[in-house]
Amino acid sequence: MRQFKLAFLALGFGLLVASPALAADPMFDQSRLHECKLELDPADWAALRANFQTNQYYAANLTIDGETVRQVGIRSRGAGSRSGEKPGLKVDFNKYVSGQEFHGYKSVVLDNVTQDPSMMRELLANSVFEAVGIPAPQIAFCRLTINTDFWGLYTLIESVSKPFLKSRLGEESGTLYDYEYTDDYRFTYKGDSLDAYVPVPFEPQTNEGKLDTGLSEFIKAINQTPQSGYAAAMETYIDVKKFLTHLAVENACAEYDGLVGQFGLNNFFLYQYGGQKKFVFIPWDKDTSFQATVWAVQHRMDTNEFTKRLMLDPAMKSYYESEVKRIATSFVTTAFLGGKIDTFANLIRASVSADTHKPFSSADFEASVSGLKGIMAGRAANVLSQVP
Amino acid sequence: MSMSQRCFHRTAVVVALAAALAAPVAAQDAAPGKAEKAEKKAPAETREGWHRDGFALKNGKSKIELAGYLQEDFRNFDWAVNGDETGTEQGAEHELRRLRVGVKAEFGKMSLEFVTDPRNSQKGDRLKDVTVGYAFSKQFTLLVGHFKPPVGQEFLTSASKTDYVERSMIGSRLVPDREWGAAASGELGVVEYSVGAFAGDGSSASQSAGTSGAARLTLKIAKGLSLSGSLMQGTVEPDPRVGSSEPSPKGASGVTATKFTFWNRAHVNGTRRRMGADVNFTRGAFRLQGEYLENREQRKGQGSTGQDIPDVRGRGWSAQAGFVLVGARKGSTVEPKKSVFAGGAGALEVVARAEALKFDDTGAASGFAGYGNRARNIAPSGSSNIQAGVNYWASNFMKLQGSAIWESYNDPLIAPQPGKTGRYMAYIARVQFMIP
Numbered sequence: 001m002r003q004f005k006l007a008f009l010a011l012g013f014g015l016l017v018a019s020p021a022l023a024a025d026p027m028f029d030q031s032r033l034h035e036c037k038l039e040l041d042p043a044d045w046a047a048l049r050a051n052f053q054t055n056q057y058y059a060a061n062l063t064i065d066g067e068t069v070r071q072v073g074i075r076s077r078g079a080g081s082r083s084g085e086k087p088g089l090k091v092d093f094n095k096y097v098s099g100q101e102f103h104g105y106k107s108v109v110l111d112n113v114t115q116d117p118s119m120m121r122e123l124l125a126n127s128v129f130e131a132v133g134i135p136a137p138q139i140a141f142c143r144l145t146i147n148t149d150f151w152g153l154y155t156l157i158e159s160v161s162k163p164f165l166k167s168r169l170g171e172e173s174g175t176l177y178d179y180e181y182t183d184d185y186r187f188t189y190k191g192d193s194l195d196a197y198v199p200v201p202f203e204p205q206t207n208e209g210k211l212d213t214g215l216s217e218f219i220k221a222i223n224q225t226p227q228s229g230y231a232a233a234m235e236t237y238i239d240v241k242k243f244l245t246h247l248a249v250e251n252a253c254a255e256y257d258g259l260v261g262q263f264g265l266n267n268f269f270l271y272q273y274g275g276q277k278k279f280v281f282i283p284w285d286k287d288t289s290f291q292a293t294v295w296a297v298q299h300r301m302d303t304n305e306f307t308k309r310l311m312l313d314p315a316m317k318s319y320y321e322s323e324v325k326r327i328a329t330s331f332v333t334t335a336f337l338g339g340k341i342d343t344f345a346n347l348i349r350a351s352v353s354a355d356t357h358k359p360f361s362s363a364d365f366e367a368s369v370s371g372l373k374g375i376m377a378g379r380a381a382n383v384l385s386q387v388p
Numbered sequence: 389m390s391m392s393q394r395c396f397h398r399t400a401v402v403v404a405l406a407a408a409l410a411a412p413v414a415a416q417d418a419a420p421g422k423a424e425k426a427e428k429k430a431p432a433e434t435r436e437g438w439h440r441d442g443f444a445l446k447n448g449k450s451k452i453e454l455a456g457y458l459q460e461d462f463r464n465f466d467w468a469v470n471g472d473e474t475g476t477e478q479g480a481e482h483e484l485r486r487l488r489v490g491v492k493a494e495f496g497k498m499s500l501e502f503v504t505d506p507r508n509s510q511k512g513d514r515l516k517d518v519t520v521g522y523a524f525s526k527q528f529t530l531l532v533g534h535f536k537p538p539v540g541q542e543f544l545t546s547a548s549k550t551d552y553v554e555r556s557m558i559g560s561r562l563v564p565d566r567e568w569g570a571a572a573s574g575e576l577g578v579v580e581y582s583v584g585a586f587a588g589d590g591s592s593a594s595q596s597a598g599t600s601g602a603a604r605l606t607l608k609i610a611k612g613l614s615l616s617g618s619l620m621q622g623t624v625e626p627d628p629r630v631g632s633s634e635p636s637p638k639g640a641s642g643v644t645a646t647k648f649t650f651w652n653r654a655h656v657n658g659t660r661r662r663m664g665a666d667v668n669f670t671r672g673a674f675r676l677q678g679e680y681l682e683n684r685e686q687r688k689g690q691g692s693t694g695q696d697i698p699d700v701r702g703r704g705w706s707a708q709a710g711f712v713l714v715g716a717r718k719g720s721t722v723e724p725k726k727s728v729f730a731g732g733a734g735a736l737e738v739v740a741r742a743e744a745l746k747f748d749d750t751g752a753a754s755g756f757a758g759y760g761n762r763a764r765n766i767a768p769s770g771s772s773n774i775q776a777g778v779n780y781w782a783s784n785f786m787k788l789q790g791s792a793i794w795e796s797y798n799d800p801l802i803a804p805q806p807g808k809t810g811r812y813m814a815y816i817a818r819v820q821f822m823i824p
Binding site for chain 2: 039040041042043044046047048050054055056057058059060061071073096097099101106
């Protein structure tokens, strides 16, 4: 009977933390190294590399694991990762062909992974987000060939767009904002007008022509809601505990460029549910996770208007710290991620070595992989030393 | 204003304008019987002194008359465009397509015309025909102002008089738009000519070329049979890059009668040349027309690395036939012998058309063929269709048109539903009220 109760509780807990239905497209199967090939005019590729700071599109045919989608639009992408040597690419299937989709997706990202010598940090971090029930984009390794030339090891990433919203959040009618980093912004109030926040830094990706004032109301509430009953009042706009879990993942994973990033807010999408005032944060570009074993649980939580106010509430602070502890001891561990690190390293090692466009050496790759293992081995203990 | 309010507003505008026309229509339609009797009693003679005649004021050979028409279009499709979330890839189910109001005047050898579209939605393109003309002789008339450069047969036919709800693809996509300029025209025996110089090839279009020249010659081969050729040439400069924003391409676009875009504008720079030929054969109730038009644009320095790339060329043809079952053909239109408002049957014409338009570059088809607007080797794209229609004139003031269109596409990817080249069926209808 006791075993039954435990099993029941475990099932209940599992349901609470289970990730919303993951599409599990074979294109993002992490157990294999995918083959991606872009066929395009060599002059266009030269132009994309020369003008990598622009968003000029070029037509190409993309083949993934032998399956070809014709006349896609590709452009250079990224912020700090933009590169002419090894361009990161956004692939839009419907740029030139109205309504064209590939496996149900309208776009994917070919990430150049130039900021992570281990090349696997984003995969590891996203798996932690998924493990705690926060939908994160699917991602897998691929070898990219441009016409006949091997261009390096990339990651193939699911775009955060309507198909993602529908499959992971259950609806797509709301407004999706892509946070485009321009300067150090931390949810400070800049006025009631939506224009103060849109399109910079919050760039709408859906409902562009019919935005409501939900975002400016949300930011106003972050700043002007009285501290007494703050968390309860913010429930109007966001699932506060889920948001704290999102923050807990970032600090458990020692992420330095996220919601409480070193340079202000960065690397997320913000979605406002259709017909509601409620928002949810979606993680993005987590290749700066796992920076160190020793990382404060409250790292920079006082630098962001929203997190600062929440941490002034003892109950919320306690919940947040318990989440960091749970995540660090359950998922940022050798038991949960160690096997993935070895598997990924073995999967990509030869391609990393052959990748002559990467901005680091193969020795850097090996050192970074070793460093990751060290972080997994020691991170939980460090968190427990802060939150016994 | 909500969608339903806009629809109500538009419908109200149509009804009001129709009602405004209805009274004089009834009066005019009732008049022919009396007029016919009067004509039998006394030979027609030119009345002196200004007097009203229908919508015109006349004084001898001078006249000032109202001009204008209104068109409401209705469309029905048996298909939808994949991924068209904004609803811009297919024509609206109904719309007030055109509204023209203006005045025309003739004072001896001088003619004046002012026609505009007063709708707010046409802001920036409200000005239509604004001209001053002087007929020195039958051989030489000078026209100055804002008007259509002499290119293409159907393009030069007023939209109120075309046989189809939509002009052909070549007659709408490869032609210039109204422009400021001056043109000389006249008849020299069996030859009609029109030659002009224009400030560009579309005063309201951001894709306009610079100063352009245009000419059209028509050879009257026999009674009811004519052959024409048109040429227009200008130089188009690329849109400058402003900051980090990408320049807008200025090349021609390919759009079907149902408003699906099968060819996006390319970046062009250099000479833009239009060449066309058309033939027109009319005998009694029967009319046969054929037209070919080509638009070729240079792409100097427009490659993705700034290199010169082959010209982009759009070319196409249309062939159409019409037969008047009831009524009489008069010039480019048909007139009822007796309007329905005077107890007659109106006029009825059946028409059919086949047409095609295709875009490609003029270089060798080697290497990757792309859809990009700076592609060296452009993946060709085209569309063709067959139309059958009926035109009915209840009177000289009211015309009803209906067309069934079967569209198809050359490239299965560039189609409303990728993978399916056709046929895509659509029905288009138009209600038109006009001042004859």
